[in-house]
Amino acid sequence: MGLIVQKYGGSSVATSERLRHVASRVAATRRGGSNVVVVVSAPGHMTDELIARAREISSRPPARELDMLMAVGEQISIALLSMAVQEMGEQAISLTGGQVRIVTDGVHTKARILDVDRRRIDAELAQGRIVIVAGFQGVTPEDEITTLGRGGSDVTAVALASALGADQCEIYTDVPGVFTADPRIEPNARQLARLSYDEMLEMASSGAVVLQARSVEYAKAYRVRMHVRSTWSDAPGTLVEEASDVEPIRTVTGVTHDVDVARVTIADVPDIPGIAHRIFSALADRHINVDMIVRAASRGGKADISFTVTRADAPVAEETTRGIALEVGGGEVVAVEGVAKVSVVGAGMATNPGVAAKVFGALAAAGVNIQMISTSEIKISCVVSAEEIQNAVRALHSAFDLEGVR
Amino acid sequence: MGLIVQKYGGSSVATSERLRHVASRVAATRRGGSNVVVVVSAPGHMTDELIARAREISSRPPARELDMLMAVGEQISIALLSMAVQEMGEQAISLTGGQVRIVTDGVHTKARILDVDRRRIDAELAQGRIVIVAGFQGVTPEDEITTLGRGGSDVTAVALASALGADQCEIYTDVPGVFTADPRIEPNARQLARLSYDEMLEMASSGAVVLQARSVEYAKAYRVRMHVRSTWSDAPGTLVEEASDVEPIRTVTGVTHDVDVARVTIADVPDIPGIAHRIFSALADRHINVDMIVRAASRGGKADISFTVTRADAPVAEETTRGIALEVGGGEVVAVEGVAKVSVVGAGMATNPGVAAKVFGALAAAGVNIQMISTSEIKISCVVSAEEIQNAVRALHSAFDLEGVR
Numbered sequence: 001m002g003l004i005v006q007k008y009g010g011s012s013v014a015t016s017e018r019l020r021h022v023a024s025r026v027a028a029t030r031r032g033g034s035n036v037v038v039v040v041s042a043p044g045h046m047t048d049e050l051i052a053r054a055r056e057i058s059s060r061p062p063a064r065e066l067d068m069l070m071a072v073g074e075q076i077s078i079a080l081l082s083m084a085v086q087e088m089g090e091q092a093i094s095l096t097g098g099q100v101r102i103v104t105d106g107v108h109t110k111a112r113i114l115d116v117d118r119r120r121i122d123a124e125l126a127q128g129r130i131v132i133v134a135g136f137q138g139v140t141p142e143d144e145i146t147t148l149g150r151g152g153s154d155v156t157a158v159a160l161a162s163a164l165g166a167d168q169c170e171i172y173t174d175v176p177g178v179f180t181a182d183p184r185i186e187p188n189a190r191q192l193a194r195l196s197y198d199e200m201l202e203m204a205s206s207g208a209v210v211l212q213a214r215s216v217e218y219a220k221a222y223r224v225r226m227h228v229r230s231t232w233s234d235a236p237g238t239l240v241e242e243a244s245d246v247e248p249i250r251t252v253t254g255v256t257h258d259v260d261v262a263r264v265t266i267a268d269v270p271d272i273p274g275i276a277h278r279i280f281s282a283l284a285d286r287h288i289n290v291d292m293i294v295r296a297a298s299r300g301g302k303a304d305i306s307f308t309v310t311r312a313d314a315p316v317a318e319e320t321t322r323g324i325a326l327e328v329g330g331g332e333v334v335a336v337e338g339v340a341k342v343s344v345v346g347a348g349m350a351t352n353p354g355v356a357a358k359v360f361g362a363l364a365a366a367g368v369n370i371q372m373i374s375t376s377e378i379k380i381s382c383v384v385s386a387e388e389i390q391n392a393v394r395a396l397h398s399a400f401d402l403e404g405v406r
Numbered sequence: 407m408g409l410i411v412q413k414y415g416g417s418s419v420a421t422s423e424r425l426r427h428v429a430s431r432v433a434a435t436r437r438g439g440s441n442v443v444v445v446v447s448a449p450g451h452m453t454d455e456l457i458a459r460a461r462e463i464s465s466r467p468p469a470r471e472l473d474m475l476m477a478v479g480e481q482i483s484i485a486l487l488s489m490a491v492q493e494m495g496e497q498a499i500s501l502t503g504g505q506v507r508i509v510t511d512g513v514h515t516k517a518r519i520l521d522v523d524r525r526r527i528d529a530e531l532a533q534g535r536i537v538i539v540a541g542f543q544g545v546t547p548e549d550e551i552t553t554l555g556r557g558g559s560d561v562t563a564v565a566l567a568s569a570l571g572a573d574q575c576e577i578y579t580d581v582p583g584v585f586t587a588d589p590r591i592e593p594n595a596r597q598l599a600r601l602s603y604d605e606m607l608e609m610a611s612s613g614a615v616v617l618q619a620r621s622v623e624y625a626k627a628y629r630v631r632m633h634v635r636s637t638w639s640d641a642p643g644t645l646v647e648e649a650s651d652v653e654p655i656r657t658v659t660g661v662t663h664d665v666d667v668a669r670v671t672i673a674d675v676p677d678i679p680g681i682a683h684r685i686f687s688a689l690a691d692r693h694i695n696v697d698m699i700v701r702a703a704s705r706g707g708k709a710d711i712s713f714t715v716t717r718a719d720a721p722v723a724e725e726t727t728r729g730i731a732l733e734v735g736g737g738e739v740v741a742v743e744g745v746a747k748v749s750v751v752g753a754g755m756a757t758n759p760g761v762a763a764k765v766f767g768a769l770a771a772a773g774v775n776i777q778m779i780s781t782s783e784i785k786i787s788c789v790v791s792a793e794e795i796q797n798a799v800r801a802l803h804s805a806f807d808l809e810g811v812r
Contacts (some may be wrong), residue, residue: 016462050482056422058489065492068500069485072478076456079475083464086471094474098504099549143505 003125004029005166007039007135007157009173012231013077014044016084022172022231023084026130030090035125037164039135039157040081042073063108067137067147070109071097074134074153082132092130095120097137097145102156104138104146110287111138111146113155113218116163133160151212154226158215162222169224171211172231177238178203178210180254180402185393188403192253193236196243199253199347200226202379205291206343207258216240243347251355252346252400257393259340259386261291262314263372266321268302268331275328276305282320288313292341292374292381302331306372308383311337339371340389343381344396350377362399368392408573409531410435413445413541413563415579418637419483420450422490428578428637429490432536436496441531443570445541445563446487448479469514473543473553476515477503480540480559488538498536501526503543503551508562510544510552516693517544517552519561519624522569539566557618560632564621568628575630577617578637583644584609584616586808587661591799594809598659599642602649605659605753606632608785611697612749613664622646649753657761658752658806663799665746665792667697668720669778672727674708674737681734682711688726694719698747698780698787708737712778714789717743745777746795749787750802756783768805774798 006026013019030036050069054061061069078094085092100120104111124131135153138146148155154171161169178200181189195203197220204213210228219226219240229237269275276295283290293307309317318335325333342363349355359380363370368391372383384392397403412432419425436442456475460467467475484500491498506526510517530537541559544552554561560577567575584606587595601609603626610619616634625632625646635643675681682701689696699713715723724741731739748769755761765786769776774797778789790798803809 016459019463053422053482053486054489057425057486058493061489062492065485065488065500068488068502069482072481075478075481076459076475079471080459080463082471082474083460083467086468087464094471096474096551099551145502145505 001033001035002167003035003037003164004168004170005037005039005157005161005164006170006172007153008041008231009153010041010044010046011174012172013040013081019080019084023081023088025231026081026085027088027090030130034167036130037121037125037160037166038081038130038132039153039160040074040077040132041135041153042070043077046073046076064144067108067145070147071134071137071145074136078132078134085130085132090130091128092132093124094132094134095124096134097156098139098143100133102138102159103141104148106140106144106146107287109147110149113138113148113159116159118163121160121164149214151215154212154215155218158218158222158224158226161224162218166224168227169219170227170229172229173210174231175210176230176233176235177228178208178240178254181393181397182208182257185257185390186255186397188397190403192238194239194241195253196347197240198243198378199345200240202343202345202376203254203256206341206345206379206381207256208254211240250346251348251352252344252402254345255342255393255396255400255402256345257340257342257389259389260310261308261339261341261383262311262317263306263308263336263339263383264314264317264321265304265306265334265336266325266330266332267304267334269305269325270329271298271301271303278328279305279321279324282324283317286316286320288317288320292372292383294372294374308339308341308372338386339383340386341381341383342389342392342396343379344400345379347378349379356380358399359396362395363392366391366395368395407439407441409441409443409570410574410576411443411445411563411567411570411572412576412578413559414447414637415559416447416450416452417580418578419446419487425486425490429487429494431637432487432491433494433496436536440573442536443527443531443566443572444487444536444538445559445566446480446483446538447541447559448476449483452479452482470550473514473551476553477540477543477551480542484538484540491536491538496536497534498538499530500538500540501530502540503562504545504549506539508544508565509547510554512546512550512552513693515553516555519544519554519565522565524569527566527570555620557621560618560621561624564624564628564630564632567630568624574633575625576633576635578635579616580637581616582636582639582641583634584614584646585660587799587803588614588663591663591796592661592803594803596809598644600645600647601659602753603646604649604784605751606646608749608751608782609660609662612747612751612785612787613662614660617646656752657754657758658750658808660751661748661799661802661806661808662751663746663748663795665795666716667714667745667747667789668717668723669712669714669742669745669789670720670723670727671710671712671740671742672731672736672738673710673740675711675731676735677704677707677709684734685711685727685730688730689723692722692726694723694726698778698789700778700780714745714747714778744792745789746792747787747789748795748798748802749785750806751785753784755785762786764805765802768801769798772797772801774801
């Protein structure tokens, strides 16, 4: 008997009606002859509401207690979904991350999975039950409750699919799959049938919200093929898998954008070894993820360093950076929030030298000024004014003929 | 260093403002030089809301999943209270029932505590932390989440006070203590300074909602003195303790009432041994608590049997009883919901033979018809029409001069 892992996002379980719809899908999968393990997120905006509640109490809620609080969202979802599935005549049981023993490190609110114990799930499946697991959460070896950060439920699904040797890992969302660009911004965007882990990683880290980069990293490391599908239709979605399975290799797969970007610039940093290390290890110590980093060529022994972070991290990043600028004799530190990032992603880009020039040309023709540039093997990202982001996405989508991509 | 266990009910933690007030009480107790273990209920009406949500999904939600669902309420309270206490500069840590290892049997939604492991709490107290424990919940030895039923958070507090050898067990509520009658019904009701476990047990089981009988039973068994106090004032509350400590013994301590009562009557039950056993063991199998039982004297080899249950249990009780009436050749089964129970409680009653007569006389003088009567060592209860309950409480309060009790 095969095993399918299905993950349903928060909006899929936000109301009793939706929950029943999800339950019917789960029950139908079971009746189709497979064992089923379901991973669920917290209902709707519950996690955000709980965080808001915490902030009423404390301006900086302790991360350990925030995890204690946030973990309830998924616990509500699994209990209700188990009831809904049982109401349809199937046997089911809900399990928290702690009950499964999804063991994580102790970095609260951003924990990493260390180990998944498959024994409890195996025992429940052997009883003929559908097993419904709380996403987003785990426990440390000392039994402390942790959460996995944004996109954590996808990580849970991939980790379970890997640990259980599942045949499929289906990620159900509100959208039908992964698109060449955000269809709300670019009406000509097309759904992709498949793409590689690396392409999905670059798209996710550059603004495609359908999957979070961490789950894709996990899927790549453990060779779990992810199938992104809509909760609300039976249409095939988008497969995320090994590059070798994705043929032919496209030069450009999609255009992504991200408006949750703030730029921090430190002027006139002395051009001596170790300065960048000090800045970015100080930020890492505060668990701030830095995205793009650009260091201008030095003039007179000094150079500007710019980097981007999420808007939520900007105040702490600015304060941290300012402290270091004082220590090392750097100049002014400025954080700017009215920026956004547009990226072009494609596995074939590495062997196609003209892509960068084409990107800059298309943006120039559209009158979009580029503030920062960063490139990887398969991605070119530009920071632009937030007001120009729609303009920029459309110009690039059109320049690379993505209306015709499949 | 002494140890105080404090329990705060749901309305005490229903809003951020109230939560801060509770946090300030907890912090003040710690600053007073004691170790503090706090037990908290779910905020406000959350448990009821969660149950309502479950009933949207399932007409009879599986008890195991209901426990999974309900346990989140207390988890929210402990996380927020821990944040609030830490915001006031004290060290604190929240712990679920599972993290403490409050081990229960597996009777979901009505579990009983089998064992409390004090090691985790001791370790946290030794670190100088205030320990905030989720009330109402536990885990089975197999790590299944259970809840303790109504008043379960009080049970948790008493169990922890006992396991930890606490100096005090304070139960904070919305009212200042235990009264001779419900002050909303009888404006002349007086607060009691102290009463015995047995009196409190009888009052709780006959309608005094300030404490649930289960927690008092637990307190009596483990010799834990409970101090019922108001969250909102520093006034002394009511002590519930050994009878020998309560002097002098009063004939009547209070008048209680309960409107959550339904009466089920089976007519013409054959007067043969074992019939009552069949009826009430069938009800027990369905976890229905039967309160009063009255069997009329038999006429012609047949007798009526009446009993009371909560209104929520009435439909199942009626159905169960009807099935057995059919099997044993009994007559009609009727469930009546428009009834209520009034009780007179007092430890000195056992040695004062005139009390019952005085009860019946007072009710008769007030024009209240008595439908059922049941007596214990220290209590006399009468089922009356629900419409007459206020009238009945006042008549009895006045007849026993309870305005003057202290």
